[in-house]
Amino acid sequence: xxxxxxxxxxxxxxxxxxxxxxxxxxxxxxxxxxxxxxxxxxxxxxxxxxxxxxxxxxxxxxxxxxxxxxxxxxxxxxxxxxxxxxxxxxxxxxxxxxxxxxxxxxxxxxxxxxxxxxxxxxxxxxxxxxxxxxxxxxxxxxxxxxxxxxxxxxxxxxxxxxxxxxxxxxxxxxxxxxxxxxxxxxxxxxxxxxxxxxxxxxxxxxxxxxxxxxxxxxxxxxxxxxxxxxxxxxxxxxxxxxxxxxxxxxxxxxxxxxxxxxxxxxxxxxxxxxxxxxxxxxxxxxxxxxxxxxxxxxxxxxxxxxxxxxxxxxxxxxxxxxxxxxxxxxxxxxxxxxxxxxxxxxxxxxxxxxxxxxxxxxxxxxxxxxxxxxxxxxxxxxxxxxxxxxxxxxxxxxxxxxxxxxxxxxxxxxxxxxxxxxxxxxxxxxxxxxxxxxxxxxxxxxxxxxxxxxxxxxxxxxxxxxxxxxxxxxxxxxxxxxxxxxxxxxxxxxxxxxxxxxxxxxxxxxxxxxxxxxxxxxxxxxxxxxxxxxxxxxxxxxxxxxxxxxxxxxxxxxxxxxxxxxxxxxxxxxxxxxxxxxxxxxxxx
Numbered sequence: 224x225x226x227x228x229x230x231x232x233x234x235x236x237x238x239x240x241x242x243x244x245x246x247x248x249x250x251x252x253x254x255x256x257x258x259x260x261x262x263x264x265x266x267x268x269x270x271x272x273x274x275x276x277x278x279x280x281x282x283x284x285x286x287x288x289x290x291x292x293x294x295x296x297x298x299x300x301x302x303x304x305x306x307x308x309x310x311x312x313x314x315x316x317x318x319x320x321x322x323x324x325x326x327x328x329x330x331x332x333x334x335x336x337x338x339x340x341x342x343x344x345x346x347x348x349x350x351x352x353x354x355x356x357x358x359x360x361x362x363x364x365x366x367x368x369x370x371x372x373x374x375x376x377x378x379x380x381x382x383x384x385x386x387x388x389x390x391x392x393x394x395x396x397x398x399x400x401x402x403x404x405x406x407x408x409x410x411x412x413x414x415x416x417x418x419x420x421x422x423x424x425x426x427x428x429x430x431x432x433x434x435x436x437x438x439x440x441x442x443x444x445x446x447x448x449x450x451x452x453x454x455x456x457x458x459x460x461x462x463x464x465x466x467x468x469x470x471x472x473x474x475x476x477x478x479x480x481x482x483x484x485x486x487x488x489x490x491x492x493x494x495x496x497x498x499x500x501x502x503x504x505x506x507x508x509x510x511x512x513x514x515x516x517x518x519x520x521x522x523x524x525x526x527x528x529x530x531x532x533x534x535x536x537x538x539x540x541x542x543x544x545x546x547x548x549x550x551x552x553x554x555x556x557x558x559x560x561x562x563x564x565x566x567x568x569x570x571x572x573x574x575x576x577x578x579x580x581x582x583x584x585x586x587x588x589x590x591x592x593x594x595x596x597x598x599x600x601x602x603x604x605x606x607x608x609x610x611x612x613x614x615x616x617x618x619x620x621x622x623x624x625x626x627x628x629x630x631x632x633x634x635x636x637x638x639x640x641x642x643x644x645x646x647x648x649x650x651x652x653x654x655x656x657x658x659x660x661x662x663x664x665x666x667x668x669x670x671x672x673x674x675x676x677x678x679x680x681x682x683x684x685x686x687x688x689x690x691x692x693x694x695x696x697x698x699x700x701x702x703x704x705x706x707x708x709x710x711x712x713x714x715x716x717x718x719x720x721x722x723x724x725x726x727x728x729x730x731x732x733x734x735x736x737x738x739x740x741x742x743x744x745x746x747x748x749x750x751x752x753x754x755x756x757x758x759x760x761x762x763x764x765x766x767x768x769x770x771x772x773x774x775x776x777x778x779x780x781x782x783x784x785x786x787x788x789x790x791x792x793x794x795x796x797x798x799x800x801x802x803x804x805x806x807x808x809x810x811x812x
Contacts, residue, residue: 230289230544238543245542246550248425249292249533250558253551255574256532257295261525264300265313266322270525271295272559273458276552278519278527283548286511287504288492292533292548293515297367299526302483306476310469321473324465326527327520328477333485334513342505348490350497352624354590355605357494359612359620360531361585364578371448371575374400382613399438399445400572407431407576424540424577431573448571457556463520480526486621488512488529495538535581600631639677641690644707646790653792655707655767665788668700669778670771674707679718688721695728702734703777705770708741719752726758735777737762739770 234242253275261271275294282293303322304313311318336342366382369389374397379388411427438445465473489505496503512528519527537547595602608624615623645666646653655672658664666672671694679687694701704725714722726736741749741763749755764770775793783794 231546234544234546239546241541241543242547243550244425245537245540245547246552247554248428248540249537249547249551250554251425251428251569252533252536252574252577253294253530253555254558254569255571256530260295260297260300263297263304264295264322264525265304265308266319266525267314270319270523272555273522274519274524274527275555276458276524277522278515278524279552280549281518282511282515282527282529283545284511285507285514286545287507288496288529288534289501289544290495290499290534290538290542290547291488291492291508291529292537292551293488293512293527294530294533295525295527296487296530296532298487299480299484299528302480303526306480310472320463321465321469322525323461323463323520323523325473325477325480326516326525327463328465328473329481329484329526330513330516330518330520332477332481332513333509333516336481336485337506337509337511337513340506342489342509347625347629348493348621349601349604349624349628351594351601351605352608352621352628353490353494353497354587354594355608355624356490356612356621357585358587358591358605359609361582362609362613364532364585365582368575368578368582371571372400372404372579373397374447374572376448397446399435399447400570402438403431403434403447403570404572404576404579406434407573408580411577411580424536424580427580428569428573428577431570431576432568435570435573436568449567449569457559458523461521461523484516484526484528485509485512487531490621491529491531491534495534499538532578532581535585536577539581539584604628604631633682636677636680637682638686639675639679639683639711641687642674642676643694644672644674648790653790665790666698666701667788667790668698668786669703669782670774671698671701671704672707673704674710676710678712679714679721681715681717684717684721688724691725695732699732700782702729702732703737703774704729704734705737705739705774707767708738708745711745712742713744714748716752719748719754722749723752723754723757726754735762735774737764737770737774739764739767 254272257271257275258268259271261268261274264270279293282291286293303325307318307321307325311321363382366385369385370377373389375389375392375395377385377388377392379385407427407430409427410430411423414423414426435445435447438447488508489503492503492505492508495501515527519525533551537551540547542548591602591605594605604624604627607627608620611620611623642657642659643666644655645658645661645664647656647661648665649662655674657674658666673691673694675687677683691704694704722736729736736758746755746763749758761773764773771791772793775791786794789795
């Protein structure tokens with residue numbers, strides 16, 4: 224399915240070279256991450272390496288994004304151990320078997336979501352939510368990279384705990400670690416600015432490694448943390464069969480983990496697509512993630528999804544296609560097989576420096592300022608999502624942002640704009656214009672003209688009804704109402720009842736209700752509710768001129784005779800005896 228996107232047709236020796244360099248960097252980055260995340264998940268460390276091989280390849284080939292790299296993540300690792308530790312002793316064979324079985328079950332759920340094309344739910348992640356997510360993730364990445372960047376061994380939890388611990392133990396900062404991190408960052412920035420195109424992050428990593436080796440040779444052991452031992456074994460084939468007696472317990476867990484993983488993957492894919500200009504097929508991304516976890520369960524890999532720590536560096540390093548993720552997995556196999564002794568000398572501060580660079584590239588202060596200038600509501604959503612990323616689990620932060628976006632949308636749509644209209648006498652055709660845009664607004668004393676910009680659904684029905692009631696109270700003589708309904712896209716049962724009640728009240732007062740160009744979806748709802756029959760099809764008009772001419776013939780001629788408003792062509796000249804009050808339509812109350 225992924226190959227049908229045709230990205231492989233665009234592969235050339237030049238793009239393959241760029242993908243290979245990005246993949247090599249990705250292999251270096253995932254080694255320490257995989258080991259750490261697997262330990263966090265309560266698994267032997269080498270399972271983190273396994274999770275960056277088969278799942279990474281499958282997700283790249285069958286997914287949608289050109290730049291997202293899948294693998295183990297800290298959010299998935301925390302979710303796994305929280306969900307399964309009550310069911311089996313962490314680290315035991317039974318626990319490992321449950322993890323692999325749940326991983327395959329998650330893959331099946333994700334595959335079903337994509338196959339049934341339910342990915343539309345991710346459309347509720349607005350750009351403001353994505354901005355808050357990426358900026359919050361940047362802050363988290365920077366916070367978690369800070370201790371290794373400074374050479375500190377801290378036992379703290381959460382970003383605020385880490386920052387507090389850094390300030391508490393600042394006297395223990397390792398100068399050698401700081402020097403390695405600074406050189407790594409400096410070379411990364413310089414190569415990116417001065418040498419284009421170039422694997423600037425890989426150059427920075429090599430510079431940090433070279434300085435680390437120089438420090439050891441010149442001054443001996445500088446007590447700088449290294450990546451450490453790398454497992455040499457490659458993933459073996461397993462059967463991730465869930466115990467039938469525990470399916471009732473595992474299915475809800477798998478469902479929750481699937482939602483968390485999909486939320487991460489889609490958020491990352493959309494955030495990177497916003498920068499690359501690519502259009503992401505969410506359903507195909509779900510299919511790719513599902514297949515990757517199914518395959519991962521068979522090859523000793525635990526739950527994987529799009530990895531922010533790998534996807535952004537992959538994009539920044541110049542990856543051109545999913546081939547970069549494939550190269551990353553292949554290079555990882557080669558590194559583990561032949562270069563494990565050398566890789567143990569890779570300094571952890573250099574890796575932390577690259578993560579700090581990633582965090583810097585993710586945080587978009589200019590975009591925050593732009594959104595604040597355009598919409599305070601959208602800025603509040605972005606800021607709330609950002610704050611939630613720092614204090615709440617990943618999926619809770621995303622849910623917070625999405626919920627706020629939906630609430631903001633409902634608030635806006637629940638108050639559609641309702642404009643009272645009148646012909647503009649300064650135009651030859653007498654174009655109907657909102658009263659507040661006219662220099663000297665004059666209305667017909669018997670006919671109210673209104674344009675509704677929005678849908679009359681259950682959330683807006685009360686507001687629209689209140690506005691119409693205010694209009695009746697303010698100008699009781701305007702017993703007839705013509706609604707310009709072209710911008711009313713749809714109605715529901717509450718909307719149908721709203722117009723039913725409005726028509727009834729106006730007819731009881733001796734007036735009537737009319738509509739200009741209601742949409743077909745609105746008319747269909749009126750048909751089903753019976754309102755169209757009770758209203759009468761002769762109350763629907765395709766032409767404003769026809770509507771006004773028809774309604775004018777039904778107005779009270781006695782009132783028309785003494786009125787000087789004369790805003791319609793049918794009105795004729797004003798009578799000489801009319802008063803100023805009549806001219807404003809006020810003498811008919």
